Structures are given as structure tokens and as C-alpha cells.
Amino acid sequence: MPDIVTSEDIHRRAADGESRLYVPQEAIITDIARETARRMSVEIVVGEPDSPRPESDSFGERQDGVLRLSEAPAESPPKRDSSSADGVVQKVDRSPFSPQELRNLRAEFPSLQSTVHLANCSQGAQSLRVRRAVEQYMENWRASGMDWDYWVQEVNNAKGEFARLIGAEPDEVAVVGSVSEAVSSVAGAIDYEGERNRILLTEAEFPTVGHVWLAHEKYGAEVDFVPLRDGELLLEDYRRMMDERTAMAAITHVYYQTGYKQDLEAVAEVIHNQGGYVLVDAYQSCGACEIDVKELDIDILTTGNLKYLLGVPGIAFIYVRPELVPELEPADTGWFAQRDPFSFEVKVLDYAETARRLEGGTPPVTAAFAAQAGMQLLQEVGLDRIEQHIDYLSGYCLRGALTRGLQVASPLEVAKKGPTTAVQVPAEESHAIEMALKRRGVVTSARGSMIRIAPHYFNSEADIDIALDELRRLLG
Ligand SMILES: Cc1ncc(COP(=O)(O)O)c(C=O)c1O
Numbered sequence: 049m050p051d052i053v054t055s056e057d058i059h060r061r062a063a064d065g066e067s068r069l070y071v072p073q074e075a076i077i078t079d080i081a082r083e084t085a086r087r088m089s090v091e092i093v094v095g096e097p098d099s100p101r102p103e104s105d106s107f108g109e110r111q112d113g114v115l116r117l118s119e120a121p122a123e124s125p126p127k128r129d130s131s132s133a134d135g136v137v138q139k140v141d142r143s144p145f146s147p148q149e150l151r152n153l154r155a156e157f158p159s160l161q162s163t164v165h166l167a168n169c170s171q172g173a174q175s176l177r178v179r180r181a182v183e184q185y186m187e188n189w190r191a192s193g194m195d196w197d198y199w200v201q202e203v204n205n206a207k208g209e210f211a212r213l214i215g216a217e218p219d220e221v222a223v224v225g226s227v228s229e230a231v232s233s234v235a236g237a238i239d240y241e242g243e244r245n246r247i248l249l250t251e252a253e254f255p256t257v258g259h260v261w262l263a264h265e266k267y268g269a270e271v272d273f274v275p276l277r278d279g280e281l282l283l284e285d286y287r288r289m290m291d292e293r294t295a296m297a298a299i300t301h302v303y304y305q306t307g308y309k310q311d312l313e314a315v316a317e318v319i320h321n322q323g324g325y326v327l328v329d330a331y332q333s334c335g336a337c338e339i340d341v342k343e344l345d346i347d348i349l350t351t352g353n354l355k356y357l358l359g360v361p362g363i364a365f366i367y368v369r370p371e372l373v374p375e376l377e378p379a380d381t382g383w384f385a386q387r388d389p390f391s392f393e394v395k396v397l398d399y400a401e402t403a404r405r406l407e408g409g410t411p412p413v414t415a416a417f418a419a420q421a422g423m424q425l426l427q428e429v430g431l432d433r434i435e436q437h438i439d440y441l442s443g444y445c446l447r448g449a450l451t452r453g454l455q456v457a458s459p460l461e462v463a464k465k466g467p468t469t470a471v472q473v474p475a476e477e478s479h480a481i482e483m484a485l486k487r488r489g490v491v492t493s494a495r496g497s498m499i500r501i502a503p504h505y506f507n508s509e510a511d512i513d514i515a516l517d518e519l520r521r522l523l524g
Pocket residue numbers: 169170225226227228229254256300302304329330331332352364
């Protein structure tokens with residue numbers, strides 16, 4: 049067995065028709081080997097073929113430009129060595145924004161003059177642009193009394209803006225009030241009496257997604273959860289749990305608690321190989337990184353607008369692959385889902401031919417004005433640069449947290465995470481810590497035993513330093 053695993057080893061293994069490469073504990077795996085293994089679906093496993101439980105190679109530390117495997121911790125969330133920042137694996141080594149450009153970008157968000165806003169995993173900061181958009185609706189309403197043609201057009205424009213953001217067409221997008229509603233709409237469109245009644249979720253879902261599907265068990269749905277192992281979701285588990293009875297995998301892109309990000313393309317391939325569909329909850333990633341639903345081969349994607357999309361509560365979008373639309377006849381419906389919402393035919397149910405059939409009643413007009421403005425702002429800055437900046441700050445935050453002796457529950461490899469870096473605190477104190485930070489002008493978000501530090505494109509290194517210093521001080 050090789051001590052240094054290169055891409056050659058992966059190619060040889062794949063050529064032999066093997067899906068696993070067993071390596072010794074002390075093996076060094078090059079980054080290219082790792083990437084090749086991912087592309088060729090060869091799993092690198094530490095140990096011997098007959099080991100009782102092969103361990104995944106998901107944890108490691110970087111030395112001399114290569115990743116050195118270390119033993120994977122047994123429990124979730126993972127325990128980290130908090131005495132050094134050596135284990136952090138950066139993705140980019142600097143921000144694409146110059147200091148002057150960052151200052152200009154920050155000027156759009158007046159609250160940044162007095163607060164450090166790092167709660168973007170919960171609510172994005174308020175921009176001048178979004179505020180003006182909401183005021184524009186209010187002013188139009190005041191001046192016109194009622195202007196439905198304009199308002200509905202603005203909702204359609206928001207759908208178009210969202211479509212542009214994810215590489216889709218406006219007709220492939222529906223608008224609803226929340227991600228819960230979006231998932232309910234899809235769940236109510238599946239025939240659980242047919243051959244496929246299983247729904248695969250993960251333990252990393254936001255609870256609402258679990259609630260919606262579990263509520264459909266009374267109609268015959270069978271719900272299973274892919275386990276989190278050491279804070280990660282393994283392809284091996286998807287392969288094991290996916291079968292020809294599974295209609296859909298409804299999975300999060302980024303875990304709301306720790307920021308762990310899964311490889312959607314690889315998961316979609318596993319699900320599609322068994323004839324299932326993939327629904328992605330992109331609430332913790334959309335607006336913070338580039339997403340192209342066509343490239344990733346995703347069937348359905350949903351997200352709301354108040355986090356990285358910089359909007360307000362009350363609106364969410366659903367992308368549906370056009371070929372899938374005719375199969376979906378949601379029980380959760382309304383007049384805006386009809387082919388002609390203005391036919392006023394009470395005795396006829398006639399679904400629209402486009403993704404609009406997933407909509408319900410009167411659309412969220414005020415929130416749509418805000419949503420459109422927020423997404424335009426992101427497009428102007430550029431999702432590629434936003435992703436780079438956030439990745440840079442992610443690495444900066446991981447290092448900063450570890451060097452301050454804080455316990456980090458997020459992956460240490462930036463490529464495996466979204467914007468959130470979760471710092472572990474006593475569960476019973478997390479809310480009080482969030483409040484105490486807020487009093488010091490630092491807006492973060494507590495969940496369970498974590499304080500989530502979630503930067504966006506307008507955040508700076510100084511923001512991260514202030515938040516971590518204050519958190520360190522509070523934790524004593
Ligand atoms: C990943 C994820 N999905 C869903 C939700 C909830 O969405 P909604 O309240 O729009 O139903 C959240 C809220 O934080 C979330 O983080």
C-alpha cells in the first residue's frame with residue numbers, strides 16, 4: 049500500500065472496478081488524489097479491507113501542502129484540538145475586494161457603522177437598496193390606492209431575478225411564503241400509494257423540513273434520515289440508503305448549525321442512479337456562493353430571502369426542473385397555481401403548465417419588492433467574488449477561533465463549509481451569550497450549543513476579530 053496516495057493510485061483503483069482504496073493510518077493523500085477520488089467516486093478508507101468499521105478520511109490536518117490523515121472523532125459534533133489553528137485548510141488565501149472596494153460595499157449597509165453584523169445565517173443586514181424598494185411599494189400603494197398589475201409584475205420580476213441567480217428560466221420558478229410552504233407543496237404532490245413512497249432526509253435538515261415530511265406519513269410516506277457522522281454526511285450512506293422505493297431525497301446544501309456543506313453534484317448522482325429526485329434546501333447557501341441548478345443536476349431547489357439574499361421574511365422561491373412539472377399536482381394549492389388565475393372557475397382544478405403550479409394564494413408583494421432589490425445587489429457585486437470573500441473570511445474565522453482557544457464545531461476545511469463558523473458554548477447559555485454579544489454591538493446567532501458567526505460579502509477581518517475577542521471574553 050502506498051504511503052503517499054496520488055491520483056495515479058485512484059485511477060488504478062477505478063480501472064480495477066474498485067470503489068474503495070484502503071490506506072494506512074499514516075498515509076499522505078495529495079489534494080489532487082482527493083479531488084480525483086471525488087470525481088471518480090472512489091472512497092479513500094483508512095484501515096484494512098476487513099476492518100470492522102472503515103473510517104472515512106474526512107478529518108485531517110494540512111502539513112507541507114498535503115493533507116495528513118488523523119483519526120476521525122467518534123461523536124458528532126466533532127471535537128477539535130483547540131490549541132492551534134494548524135488543522136485549518138484554506139480555499140482562497142485572500143479576498144477579491146481591495147480595502148477601498150470593501151469600504152464602498154459596506155456603505156450600502158448603514159447599520160455596519162455601529163454594529164458588527166455576523167448573523168447572516170439568520171437575517172442579513174439591511175441595505176439602502178432593499179429599504180428603498182419596500183418604501184417604493186408603500187409609496188405606490190399610498191399614491192395609487194391599488195395597483196395589482198404593477199405589483200404582480202414586480203413579483204414576476206423577483207422570480208426572474210431568482211432564476212438568473214441559480215441558472216434557471218423564470219418559468220421554472222414559483223413563489224411562496226416560506227421554505228416550509230415550498231416543501232409542503234412538493235410533499236403534497238407525491239403519490240405515496242405508488243411504488244415509491246420513501247423520502248430520504250438527512251440529520252442535517254432544518255427541523256421544518258423533517259416536520260413537513262413526517263406529517264405526510266399519514267398519507268403513506270416513509271421517512272428516513274441519512275445520519276450525520278462526525279458532523280458530515282457520507283456518500284457511502286446515501287448509496288446504502290437510496291433504493292428503488294425512494295421517490296425523493298430532500299436535503300440541505302449547508303447544515304444550518306455548523307455550516308457543513310455537502311457535495312450536491314455527487315449526492316444527486318447517487319439519487320438519480322436509483323431513479324429518485326433531489327430537492328435541495330439552499331437557505332444556508334444561496335446568495336453566499338455560486339449555484340447553477342443545471343450544472344449540479346438538481347430537480348427542485350428552494351430558498352427564502354431573508355438571509356444571504358438580503359431580503360425580508362415572507363417570501364421563498366422554488367425552482368422545478370421543467371420535465372418534472374407535469375408529474376407534480378400539489379394538494380396544497382390555490383388560484384395562483386392555476387393555468388389562468390383570473391378565469392374564476394370555482395369547479396375546475398387546472399394546474400399551470402409551469403412551475404407556477406406550486407404556488408398558492410395572493411403572492412407576498414411587499415417581500416417581493418425587497419427580494420428583487422436584494423438579489424440585484426448580489427448580482428452587481430458578483431456571486432463568484434462574494435463566494436471567494438466569504439471563503440476567505442471562513443478560513444480567517446476558523447483560524448481566529450482556534451488560536452483564541454475556542455471550540456469549533458464546523459469543518460476545518462473551508463471547501464467543506466458554507467459561511468457559518470459555529471463556536472461551541474454551554475447549551476443553556478447560548479441565547480444569553482447571543483444577547484450579551486448584541487449589547488456589545490456584535491450580532492450573531494445562537495442555535496443549541498453553538499454561537500454561529502456567519503459573514504457575508506460586506507464583512508471584514510476586523511468584524512471577525514471583534515466578534516471572536518468579545519466571545520472569548522464572555523466565555524472567560
Ligand atoms: C436551512 C434552512 N431551511 C429552512 C429554514 C426555515 O425556513 P422557513 O422559515 O422559510 O420555512 C431555515 C431557517 O433558518 C433554514 O436555515
